[in-house]
Amino acid sequence: MSQQDRSSLPTRYGVIGKPISHSKSPAIHTVFAQQTKQALTYAAFEVEEAELEAFVREFFAGGGGGLNVTAPHKQGVFALAQVTTPRASLARAANTLYLDAKGHLVGDNTDGAGLLGDLAQNHGVKIAGKRLLMLGAGGATRGVLAAIADLPAAERPATITVANRTLEKAEALVTDFAGKLSVTASSYAQAGETCYDILINGTSAGFGGELPPLSPAALGEGCCCYDMMYSSQQTAFQAWALSHGAALAPDGLGMLVGQAAEAFFVWRGVRPETESVIASLR
């Protein structure tokens, strides 16, 4: 898309969620717009579940160009979308909305691509050929696996294991990804009997300051432990990983900026640089 083509794009964007006042998305997209010389506005909207459909409808009817979606609405907007991208369908959740050329509401999911971009570009971690362990079998893990399923086979990990407290949930995920991505479901006890190169914490355990019940024996030499959560301090998972010999343990701030960059690319056709934006948010 040329700069001239972009001048005909809509200019109003935003993020919806509840609560939303803490959101860093307006600051991130404002910097992206400056960096890529795009004229647009980006605001945060607190939206109740009961008003979700009406809000989304009115936003786009009023000329809005795109919405990001955060908790608790990612599943709700996925159900509202008339068209869903393959990565949103596999994740069963959408974090990015826009209208296609026919005026249909499209639900996309850029969370997993944001994480993979952060790993590769900002931490120099390649997932190709590696042994990957995903902790948790909820929406966060589904989003990451959906992005991996989008990659050519040669760029995927050699093995993908999903460990979850409730084994049936990991098994249901494996069934949903069948034919798209080869994944093995595991208990934490079983996962602790093998070594991995990349471990990604997609559980919500950290919200209560807890750790997934994994043995440190799962940490392969020189491994990367990525926490999808972020906080102003080191998370419990980062501290655990580093104290047990992980070579690096990034938090999810880079993923947050990465998913925003990917959404910006979907809307505007230009991919902003993320490293300086992450640094400015620290």
Ligand code: ATR
């Ligand atoms: P999200 O959409 O953020 O992934 P979710 O779908 O509610 O949220 O999933 C939360 C995940 O965190 C689940 O895999 C959950 O495990 P269970 O399926 O066994 O409930 C996991 N989780 C939450 N608290 C945890 C804890 N203290 N230890 C380990 N796993 C935990």
